[in-house]
Amino acid sequence: xxxxxxxxxxxxxxxxxxxxxxxxxxxxxxxxxxxxxxxxxxxxxxxxxxxxxxxxxxxxxxxxxxxxxxxxxxxxxxxxxxxxxxxxxxxxxxxxxxxxxxxxxxxxxxxxxxxxxxxxxxxxxxxxxxxxxxxxxxxxxxxxxxxxxxxxxxxxxxxxxxxxxxxxxxxxxxxxxxxxxxxxxxxxxxxxxxxxxxxxxxxxxxxxxxxxxxxxxxxxxxxxxxxxxxxxxxxxxxxxxxxx
Amino acid sequence: xxxxxxxxxxxxxxxxxxxxxxxxxxxxxxxxxxxxxxxxxxxxxxxxxxxxxxxxxxxxxxxxxxxxxxxxxxxxxxxxxxxxxxxxxxxxxxxxxxxxxxxxxxxxxxxxxxxxxxxxxxxxxxxxxxxxxxxxxxxxxxxxxxxxxxxxxxxxxxxxxxxxxxxxxxxxxxxxxxxxxxxxxxxxxxxxxxxxxxxxxxxxxxxxxxxxxxxxxxxxxxxxxxxxxxxxxxxxxxxxxxxxxxxxxxxxxxxxxxxxxxxxxxxxxxxxxxxxxxxxxxxxxxxxxxxxxxxxxxxxxxxxxxxxxxxxxxxxxxxxx
Numbered sequence: 001x002x003x004x005x006x007x008x009x010x011x012x013x014x015x016x017x018x019x020x021x022x023x024x025x026x027x028x029x030x031x032x033x034x035x036x037x038x039x040x041x042x043x044x045x046x047x048x049x050x051x052x053x054x055x056x057x058x059x060x061x062x063x064x065x066x067x068x069x070x071x072x073x074x075x076x077x078x079x080x081x082x083x084x085x086x087x088x089x090x091x092x093x094x095x096x097x098x099x100x101x102x103x104x105x106x107x108x109x110x111x112x113x114x115x116x117x118x119x120x121x122x123x124x125x126x127x128x129x130x131x132x133x134x135x136x137x138x139x140x141x142x143x144x145x146x147x148x149x150x151x152x153x154x155x156x157x158x159x160x161x162x163x164x165x166x167x168x169x170x171x172x173x174x175x176x177x178x179x180x181x182x183x184x185x186x187x188x189x190x191x192x193x194x195x196x197x198x199x200x201x202x203x204x205x206x207x208x209x210x211x212x213x214x215x216x217x218x219x220x221x222x223x224x225x226x227x228x229x230x231x232x233x234x235x236x237x238x239x240x241x242x243x244x
Numbered sequence: 245x246x247x248x249x250x251x252x253x254x255x256x257x258x259x260x261x262x263x264x265x266x267x268x269x270x271x272x273x274x275x276x277x278x279x280x281x282x283x284x285x286x287x288x289x290x291x292x293x294x295x296x297x298x299x300x301x302x303x304x305x306x307x308x309x310x311x312x313x314x315x316x317x318x319x320x321x322x323x324x325x326x327x328x329x330x331x332x333x334x335x336x337x338x339x340x341x342x343x344x345x346x347x348x349x350x351x352x353x354x355x356x357x358x359x360x361x362x363x364x365x366x367x368x369x370x371x372x373x374x375x376x377x378x379x380x381x382x383x384x385x386x387x388x389x390x391x392x393x394x395x396x397x398x399x400x401x402x403x404x405x406x407x408x409x410x411x412x413x414x415x416x417x418x419x420x421x422x423x424x425x426x427x428x429x430x431x432x433x434x435x436x437x438x439x440x441x442x443x444x445x446x447x448x449x450x451x452x453x454x455x456x457x458x459x460x461x462x463x464x465x466x467x468x469x470x471x472x473x474x475x476x477x478x479x480x481x482x483x484x485x486x487x488x489x490x491x492x493x494x495x496x497x498x499x500x501x502x503x504x505x506x507x508x509x510x511x512x513x514x515x516x517x518x519x520x521x522x523x524x525x526x527x528x529x530x531x532x533x534x535x536x537x538x539x540x541x542x543x544x545x546x547x548x549x550x551x552x553x554x555x556x557x558x559x560x561x562x563x564x565x
Contacts, residue, residue, distance in 0.1 A: 048459050074461030085453035087317035088506045101449050102461045143452070147460075 001025055001061060002047055002077070002151050002182055008055035009042050016042045018206045019056070024151060024184040029177050031187045031197035033218070035227055038203040040186045041082055041155050047184060048079035048153050060151075074102035078149035082156050082186070084140055086128050092139050093124040099146035107146065114146035117172045119165075133160040141169060151182040158185075158192065170196045194218050194233070194240045202226055252503040256517035260299070263521060267295045267528040272538075293423045298527040299520040300426065301418070301486045302496075304433040304478030306519020307512050309493025310500070311440045314447035314508030315471055316380060319501075320556060323479045323493040326379075326472075327386030331362030332483035333414060334390040337397045340410045352428050352484035359480025362386055363472045370468060376454060379468060416487035416542025418527050425485040436477025437516055442470045444509030451508065489542050491549020492519050498556065 002024040009017040017039045024030045024047060032040045045051050046058055049065040058065045065073060078099065086095060096114055100107040115121045118138035128136060137160040144152055152173065158166045170192070173183050177198075187193045193200050193214060200217035202210040204226045210217040215237065223242075224230045234241045248255045268291045269275045275291065277283045308323040316325070323329060335358020336351055344350040369382035394414070401407035446467035449457035458464070482489065497511055500518040504510045523541070526548070530539040 045455065050455055050458050069461075070458075070463055071461035074459060077459070079456065079459035081453060081455045081459075083453050083455070085317075085456070087451045087453075088508065090451065090506050094505055094507055095451075098448060098452060098460070101445060140452075 002058070002184070004043065004047060004056065004058045006056035007043070007046055007053050007058065009039075009046055009051050010054045011042065016206050017046065017053075020203070020206070020208055021056075022047075022201045022208060022211060024153070024182045025199070026150070026182045027177055027180050028198035029173060029183045029185065029196060030199045030201065031185050031193035031214070032201045032203065033187055033190060033193050034203035034209070037205075038226075039206040040203055042206075043201075043203065044153050044155050044184060044186050045079070045081075047151075048077050049073050050079070071102050075147070076150045078144035078147045078152050080141055080144045080152075080154040080157055084137060084160070086136070086140070089127050089129045091125055091127055092120055092131070092142075095128055095139055096120075096124075096142045096146045099143040102147060107148070110148050111146045114142040117145055117175070118142045119168060134162055134165055137161055138165065138169065141172075145172075145176070149181070151184070152176055153184045155186045156188065158187065158189065166192065190218055190223065191240060191242045194242070195238055248503050249505070252500065252514040253517060255503065256500075256514055256521060260517060260521050260524070263524055263528075264295060264299075267298070267524050268292060270528045271531040289422070293426050294418050294421055294527065295524060297418055297421050297426050297429065297485060298524040300429045300433050301482040301489060302492055302519035302521065302523025303516040304429075304436055304482045304519070305489060305492035306496040306500075306522070307437045307440050307516035308475045308478045309495075309519070310497040310508070310511040310515035311443055311447065311471060311474060312493060313497050314511065315443070315450065315467075316376065317450060317453075319498060319560075320494070320553070322491070323475055324387065324490060326362075326366060326383035326475055327388075327390060328359050328362040328366070328383075328472075328476050329479045329483050329488060330387045330390035330394065331365075332356070332359035332480045333488055334358050334394050334397075335361070336413060336483065336487070337394050337410050340406050340413065341397050341401065343402075343406070345409065345413075349424075349428075352425070352481075355484035356432075356480050358390075359476050359483065362390070363476035363480075367469070367472055375464070412540075413487050414542075415540035416489040416545075417538075417540045418486055419538055421485060429481040429485045432477045432481035436474045436479075436481065437512070439470050439474030439477060440512050443467055443474065444512060446470075447508035487542060489523065489545055491545050491552070492522055495549055495552050496522055498552075 004020055004022045007017055007020040020043060032043055034040050096111050115124055118141055120139055141157050177183050197214050200214045202217050202222060209226050210222045220231055229244055232243045234243055268287060275283050312321045312323050313319055332355045336355040339345045339351045339354035365386050366382055370379040398407055398410055446462045449460040449462045496518040497515045500514045501511060504514055526544050527541050530541055530544045533539055
């Protein structure tokens with residue numbers, strides 16, 4: 001279990017997270033939702049052990065992340081930041097292979113599996129600069145998957161993807177969850193969170209506004225309170241559409 | 245091209261092996277063992293140490309440039325940005341100012357002390373957890389301070405001779421260098437390149453940005469420590485024996501990058517070889533040019549480097565770099 005307990009984070013003097021308790025269990029997809037500036041990316045980075053909390057603690061299987069050596073933590077938690085930065089024009093294969101750094105390289109099989117899981121096997125030898133935004137986003141996700149981590153934490157991994165590839169990537173993440181990995185995603189698309197997450201954490205102004213199954217955490221009341229608009233959900237569970 | 249990309253170091257070694265003998269023969273007087281008097285002495289005492297020193301200085305600057313560009317994720321970065329070269333130069337200038345430069349080991353020693361002070365300042369300001377921005381700003385501040393103090397030393401030089409010595413030395417050259425400089429610079433440069441090779445994994449991870457690199461288990465403190473040590477040793481020893489030789493660290497990684505798979509870790513060794521080759525060729529050319537006095541190596545490389553830098557800027561503006 002990856003757990004944030006009473007987490008507080010200050011950035012540049014501002015309290016970005018306050019007393020947040022949230023968990024990303026194994027075998028499940030956890031969506032982190034909230035308006036801009038709610039602290040979603042900060043929570044995800046904290047779960048990855050990249051933030052220094054001013055209060056509270058993040059634990060991995062009950063061990064504080066701060067007590068786990070950086071390399072061991074990197075082997076167990078794969079983190080995809082929002083920026084999508086790739087400084088040099090690497091080949092797709094070399095980019096994905098960076099995910100093996102915590103293991104000291106190697107892992108050709110994992111690299112091939114990761115490329116296949118995001119449908120980029122045919123583009124493995126192409127340069128990153130020749131890819132579309134969506135292909136690049138999938139290559140970056142493959143980089144995380146190639147590390148074969150126990151937890152996949154991804155900040156808006158679907159933002160640059162078309163409808164087909166959003167669902168293809170979600171299927172890939174679902175498959176990772178079925179294999180016992182924990183998956184935590186920052187998502188802006190509430191319908192995707194509603195239909196694909198097992199659990200949703202809603203953040204508002206750095207605090208947890210709701211935490212639970214999607215039908216509860218993303219109820220019309222909570223969306224109205226947190227986002228300030230009154231929506232309606234249409235359709236059946238697993239195939240909900242959000243209407244304003 | 246594919247074969248070169250598979251083995252860029254072999255390709256560059258072959259080039260160096262081809263150019264090195266030519267550089268030994270090249271000069272205002274081309275060595276001809278049949279007709280040149282004392283050809284063997286000229287070769288052993290002048291040309292050979294100078295050529296080896298060119299390889300050593302160039303290798304250090306090339307490797308430092310590759311590591312700098314990898315660390316800053318910026319193809320326009322140069323080892324001078326961290327302020328270590330200007331601090332080494334300031335140390336050397338101090339030796340002229342105080343009249344110690346005539347003593348055999350003191351000029352390079354002062355330069356190395358300057359480089360060491362630059363490294364210590366950088367480590368102190370950037371701290372263990374300092375980010376790249378703080379690190380770079382600290383380097384720029386140190387470079388600016390060292391540059392100002394060097395200008396102050398020139399303007400307040402105790403006599404015209406010292407001023408002329410300082411200005412000439414700052415232009416960078418390998419003229420009249422001997423095995424003494426080689427024995428000083430070679431081990432330090434080799435150790436520096438070794439330190440820079442240790443940054444390879446971290447530099448590869450930094451390709452994905454600071455946060456992703458940390459998530460891959462890369463500690464910024466250890467990476468910075470290897471980088472400071474590596475750049476301090478390579479650039480510091482280079483400045484100590486040759487003065488300021490600019491632009492090698494900027495140009496060479498660019499020329500070499502297309503020969504590699506573009507991972508920063510794979511660029512360091514080929515850049516060392518590329519730097520060695522560039523300085524060897526440039527130093528041979530300045531010896532051959534039919535000028536009244538020998539063109540200073542630092543000036544020659546700046547004449548090549550500045551237009552190259554402008555070309556890079558234009559290419560980047562067009563989004564092609």
